[in-house]
Amino acid sequence: MLRLSNPFIRNVFALKTFSRNVSSLHIFSPAKKAAIPNRVFIFVPQQSAYVVERMGRFHRVLEPGLAVLAPLLDKIAYVHSLKERTIIIPSQSVITLDNIALSINGFLHTQVFDAYKASYEVENAEWAIEQHLCSSMRHEISQHPLNHVLKHRLSLNEVLNAKLNALTKKWGITCLRTEILDIKLPDVIEKTLHERETASRKKDTQMIAAEGRMMAMAKEAEGRKHAQLLSLEAQKTERLNKAAADAEALRYQMNALAEGIASIAKTLNIHRHGADAIGLQLAKEYISALSEMGKNAQTFVIPQNIMDVSSVVKEALNIGQSRPKSATVKTEKPNMDSAKQTNIDGVKV
Template structure:
């Protein structure tokens, strides 16, 4: 059993060489090496490494190639196309001590067929191991949250580290892509709970924001309603004041016109003053009669039965007013008594 494992290990670590016609396989093309038939046609995007008497001689470009029989041998066939190398699943521990199972895909291309043939024995094994160790090293510097959030940065760092080491092998790493990340079951369950709690939190925040906005809208509506009502009341009061002022002005103008007409009539009409005196006496008697109806207490003049003396009292009132007031003022007093 041990001897069998030793044979498998030796076969895996030996370089790919053509010991006989069609006896070995190439790493990239996975095809048997072509035999030396003197005239050969090299396919496009393929580099054939030729050895002459066991020593590197030249690299055949695409197209027609002439080989010397027996002396020349096509030792390696390198594909210059981009190739995908699957990186098997492996364990890696993050900076916060979480074990992750990860696998990925590495995209590489041969840029120097000579280095790819003689710089490394097994390019696929070497590049695969380098990708795994680099990925574990990069993940060990990040926490779980950063690993999940910064996969693009992690891919870039791994690609840069692989290119620095694979430069001597004539291989260029174009990109590295992490395919799957499998955290432990308990961590995955905790992440699900965290996501659920975060969504519930956001839902409650949105609900509270909705209530807040609704209350603000109601308050703004009430504010606008009060403002509009106060403005309407103000406008109404202004209009009422303007109407009252206009009414007072019109009444004053009418009173002034009436006073002028009465004064004019008193002065210009013959017997006008006597008529006014008679009117004052009549009004005096009329108002005295109203006083008896509207009050429980009444002052009765001593000469109650002498109607002539009442009339004389009314006439004396007019005469006294006419002596102290102008005709216009007397007419105004007369209108006020009415």
């Protein structure tokens, strides 16, 4: 069996035991390790810092790795972890500017950056940081109403973190983040806020629905207006086309009428018995018109000389004989504005 008679082997085993002991120490625990026997060789873990005192006075800070101490003179007084640490802030009672009592808790992340200051500038850093944060939280929240506290939690976190850093820098500790975790409202206030929020959401929903209906009605009215404009435009185009067609048809009809009158006039001037033929044609049309009007049971047309139809025919035949033979017929197109009427025995032709 191996005996631990060699001083070097005894130092190695003692070092392992010491390392297990210091790994469970509190981050800000300032208690001196007087019970740990002095050793020559010390292994400092990663992200740790050992404060060494020589004859009761600060000597140096051991960095991670192997360190050699002077027997009986050097002693490890403080052990600090350089890792980021979370400190839980218990629930605190605070009062807002509008006199509403709240219950707030939170947490903060800290880290030691100077082991010397963390050992000799403050007795219990964790307790001091916790108390200072609670005091700052009460003071800061008392400056704002409840709505500001609920809506601007991020800005409050930044203000609290800045205040903590202004204090802990001289302790060799930095506050990385400060967070307000929970804000507990009184039951009455919480119920009132819930009802207000419900009413606000209902109002927003109704406003959105009303805006949707209004937009739909506006779109529908715009569609009807557009359809009406298109209909009026179509009617206008149809009327213009119809008027143009009627004008064109009337123009062709008047041209045909003018050509017929010119042909008749030419016939009267050329043929010897042209006037007699015209009189005969007028008599036929007269008799035909009388027969057509007689077909209507509600209309009665009585000629001026109903018993002597032959006289009407004779007058029609004598139309051409009454004009001088040497007269010439002037062919002109009829005027549309002044239409002439010819009366034969009271009948309009």
